[in-house]
Amino acid sequence: MMRLFRYLTSYKWPITAILVLVFVQSLSDLYLPTLMADIVDVGIVHGDTFFIWKVGGFMLLVAAGGGLCAIGASYFSSKVAMSFGRELRAKVFNQVEHYSLQEIDQIGTASLITRTTNDINQVQQVLIMILRIMVAAPMMCIGGIIMASSKDAKLTLVLAVVVPILALAIFLIARKGMPLFKAMQKKLDKLNLVVREGLTGIRVIRSFNRIDLEKRRFNEANSDLTQTAINVNRIMAALMPIMMLTFNLSAVAILWFGGIRVSNMDLQVGDLMAFIQYATQIMFSLVMLSMIFVMVPRASASAIRINEVLDLHSTIYDRSEPVTQTKTTTPGTVEFQDVTFSYPGAEHPALTSITFTARPGQTTAIIGGTGSGKSTILNLVERFYDVTSGAIRVDGLDIRDLPLEQLRAKIGYVPQKVLLFSGSIADNIRFGKEDATDAEIEHAAIIAQAGDFIASMKGGYEAHISQGGTNVSGGQKQRLSIARAIVRQPAIYMFDDSFSALDFKTDALLRAALKEEVEKNQSTLIIVAQRVSTVMDADQIIVLDEGSIAGMGTHQELMQNCEVYQEIVRSQLTEEEIA
């Protein structure tokens, strides 16, 4: 948490202002009992009404001054806390935007979202509390001790006994309570997990008749949480009474010893009354501090999660000095040279010794079983991950020597999992090319076979897509995602199993239109697919099996010499179709 607060250094002036204002305000609060003591010891003792009015008026001024300082402090502290939150949020967001998929996989999307939103809010909330309370409390405490000892140094000995006792009590309770608070949070998370799983898996649970089992799981989590919550609250139940009792007993002690000193003419009664109020303030500030200790652990868990994000740096970044290389191939060529790639921590590489070249104006298709590494190949071209060994070249240049922006600008990519953004259909297609004209968007939509269904939608190209594209069907989403890639007019197209949700008719039409477009622009086309019918007329088919190339060539060639390919074909087509 302290590490995050380092960022506060840029706010040193407003923070100084807060400190000064809070200090003045504490002083004014402490000054009031002193003035009251004057009223008692001078005004009442001598029956001087005018004096009482005069001091009273002054007290009002002091109170007003203190109030103004408090408002000023509130102004600066809200500004500091909120801009701290703003900067931190921007920093974390920016950091994540630079992550490669590897880092995203490592932390997880859902967790990253929580860290950027809730966790930062949590820390910001605590900062507000700290600026409001934690700053004021020590000042109040120190100020109170100074004022008290100026009234009567010997009587301050009572405080010297009581304050440590109180501090110890708070410490002991906090030490007992804090781990329980943490445990409670964990158990709450566990309970939420059980409920969430129960909801998402409701069909499976019912069809497998596991309702009783799920109820038991819930009951275990619930009882566990309840027991901890009761324990926590019972421990915390002791906190307030103990503190109150210490307060009150110390007041009694002050009254007793103070009374003796009054009888010896060492102290006046008004001062004694003021003294009791100082003591109250000192101890109250300790209680305030103790509240912070309850809040901090909650936020520190958040702070740890935020720091994890800030500490994790993308392994993929631009080379600091651009490497100049002479281009040797026609633009759009993608070459894999002996590429091997392992996901971090994996036992076996996902890809082993992959070598091939995808040429402009040609279609390169990649086919293979689940987990054979098809998508990984595309992810490597996009440089979402870096190769473990070997090299990938685009336009004859090693992609690690190209700025990421330049590399990705060449590619029109359609991911396996379709992702649309909230906004109009036109917005979504324009995502691929910011300055695309309406005509370009329409052209892209028509090639992607999306023209008809867009026209049939209310509002046409301006029809709204809800977040995640939940208001269009899977096939429609896929076609929009394809249009988004087409509108870029890229040198390289990459389709990751992007026709799976289309029926065969649309699939065929789309591929025919796409072929025309690709030939016209002499683009490179790389298609990952599972259907043989999608790949069989490609110029080059790469058959992957468990991360290695099992065969490469045209459909006819592979039918002759590649056993894996033959097996795939047999699994999908009938005898007469193969022939």
Added chain:
Amino acid sequence: MSEPRGGKQAPKGGGHMGGPMGMVIPGAKAKDFKGTLKRLIGYFRPHRIQLIIVFLAAVLSTIFAIVSPKLMGKATTSLFSGMIGLMQGQPKEIVFDFGYIANILLLLIVLYVISALFSYLQQYVMAGVSQKIVYDMREQVNEKLYRLPLKYFDSKMHGDILSRVTNDIDNISNTLQQSLTQLITSIVTIIGVIIMMLTISPLLTLILILTLPLSAIATKQIASKSQKHFIGQQSSLGELNGHVEEMFTGHQVVKAFGYEKKSQQTFDQINAKLYEAGWRAQFISGIIMPVMSFIGNIGYVLVCIVGGILATNGSIEIGDIQAFIQYTRQFTMPIAQTANIANLIQSTIASAERVFEVLDEEEEVPESTQPVTIAAPKGKVEFQHVKFGYKEGHLLMQDINLVVKPGQKIAIVGPTGAGKTTMINLLMRFYELNGGAILIDDVDITCMKRSELRSLFGMVLQDTWLFNGTIHDNLAYAQPETSDIDIIRAAKAARADHFIRTLPEGYKTVLNEEASNISQGQKQLLTIARAILADPTILILDEATSSVDTRTEVHIQEAMNELMKGRTSFVIAHRLSTIRNADLILVMNKGTIIEQGTHDELMEQEGFYADLYNSQFAESTSAG
């Protein structure tokens, strides 16, 4: 935050000690406040005795705390008169009555200890009561969720239901734990303090009470001003969260299309908006406490002045002024708190209402009172004039008739929305029919217990639900006591054994919450293995293998075919190639079965199926 109570603790003008009370967050309002409150109180009934203890303890602890300042004032008065005497030159042994003071102080100590004990007792007992109430409520809601028909879950977002079970109940729990006892003590304190103040000086009491409307008006004004900014803050926060969620889930696309800068710009814009609304909201709500304490200080000063003047003419004792000052401090605190608690209770009732809404949802049709058990299930399935619609008054299926003989393999094909999945849902009795009947082995499924019915089926669904646990436990989901050998055999049959063993911990690998540590295809293999293990009479595959490549699928299907020998099975698939060997193919469109027969029969008909089939393989024939 528990409210400080008792004799001496009132803070002097603690301007910054606002803490969470300074936050005025727009709370939800309940639709039926009274009814919900009544129902919520119903939950207290089993804990009546404890609650009476809590109530008595709260009242007693507060009363003892209220009496003490006055007693302490008596000691001060005695000291003061001693001091005056001393100043007049009388010997201190005569003017100071330390015996009297000691008696008062001893009594005070006793009162304070008793007050503290009661206060502890009250909190302690309440901890048990409130948590148990919340425990019961959670159990009730959870039980209820399992009695609700699937229709309910279709119409509600998971997030919404989840938030009712967790956030709303948590909200209730916090209120029960803290606010309720605070409310009791606050009210007792206010009444008690007013009485005590009146006994000291009606004039001073009047002055103090006059400052009350002032603080009420000020708070209200400020709160309503800050409300606007809080709403602004809330909506910017929502917008920001939405953007973050969208950009992070779309990370791959954002990167691929070089959208990072634009996304960062949008983020910065929303972030700036959030900042503007945020600091204003915080600032204005942060003013409440200084203003309140300033008004409190006005009261304090007035008491000092007027009290001082009254004391000079001897109509009030010095100790009474001291006591009164303490009462002033005790007075303003609970008033601010009561206002705060009133808001909290509002939002708690709103939460309770949301929870009760779940509890009041219509449940599944109750089980038949005399359930029929099929002793030796064969797997004959019959649909008789089945009518069904997901929405009232809108029938999807008009009249479905179908007879499946035991051991047959039935394939269902058709475009999206044709009703393929619906057939399965009805068969499993996830939904109730609007007319007609479904029979299994000539028994109407509504005459069977749901658990009995569903135990006949093994399902592999479109969505591959796995839970946060080991692969072993996930596979053994249907039969927790299955032996390891059986599990491995099933995994092998589903072609999952190999990949499981390549995972770091093999069968003991723990799937994470989103099960994102294995691929979609692998998940599907696991669900298939799970269905195999369940060893059902009837097997259902709902587009199950769409994420598994065809080659693997062929392997799985070989295993399945072996397994399914002599058992009825239903297969829903996109790929027509995988269902050619089905005994019966049902072609569905718009909720009706438009064609049925074997592959060859349907091809001969040259109808819908033939069209569909030819379109799938049009490309392949031209290329081949």
